Amino acid sequence: MSKRQSAKYKIDRRLGENIWGRPKSPVNKREYGPGQHGQRRKGKLSDFGLQLRAKQKLKGHYGDISEKQFRKTYEEANRRRGDTSENLIGLLESRLDAVVYRAKFVPTIWSARQFINHGHINVNGRRTNIPSYRCKPGDVIEVREKSKQLVIVLEAVQLAERDVPDYIEVDHTKMTAKYGRVPALGDVPYAVQMEPNLVVEYYSR
Missing domain, CATH: 3.10.290.10 (RNA-binding S4 domain)
Structure with missing residues (x-):
């Protein structure tokens, strides 16, 4: 298995979701995190935890782009007129x-x-x-x-x-x-629900 493929499946397992909707995703068989304690990690997430997870999911979907690049995209979305979360999706899809x-x-x-x-x-x-x-x-x-x-x-x-x-x-x-x-959030065929509003909250802290 190539590094890219293992990284892709690692993101799926870490998040517990098949974020690209691929039939070979390990999440289709095991909806829990990797490692011996993976099945125990189902505690309730804090607001920060939900925001971080939303960011990881969206960033992961676009090939786990670097944090620096992702933050720059958010800042560009925030500078533009209109809804920041919609702007963020538009920039990522562009x-x-x-x-x-x-x-x-x-x-x-x-x-x-x-x-x-x-x-x-x-x-x-x-x-x-x-x-x-x-x-x-x-x-x-x-x-x-x-x-x-x-x-x-x-x-x-x-x-x-x-x-x-x-x-x-x-x-x-x-x-x-x-x-x-440039698409709106509702136009993009994500395999799972994306929450760019939580990503905006994460960076607005």
Whole structure:
């Protein structure tokens, strides 16, 4: 098992939830934390504990991005007009790795990051290898010609476990996706309930 895969499953087990809705998640068999005391860790969480858990869950869903990067995203969301929690979701979903993952060009958010790092993606016709690149409505994301027949891409397109959300227009024959609009919380197909309002509370302390 690769480091990425073990990290992915570790997050699921630590949180006790299948946060990507994947059929192979260990949580599908054991809904308790890892280790010999995993089954005993069901005490009532404090307000801080609930806020921390909400942050870990949201941060984990996007490939466990670094705390520094996640906090910067929150601060940007807080500076913008409107609801901070909705802004936070919009900014996270605008990340290039999130768009590539949602478009089903790759099977996981981790593979999306690696795929972009290795130079397999063009944005508006230009090669882009920064996973945190912020897409804007109207941007066209495309798998580069020489990468369209990679096994990882062909397998991801066939995945039945998730659908492409309606704010991304995808043509899997051409391997292109258009980022249509910045989504609201209710538009994002999370496999579990996300609580960005608790994340805002966590950082507002």
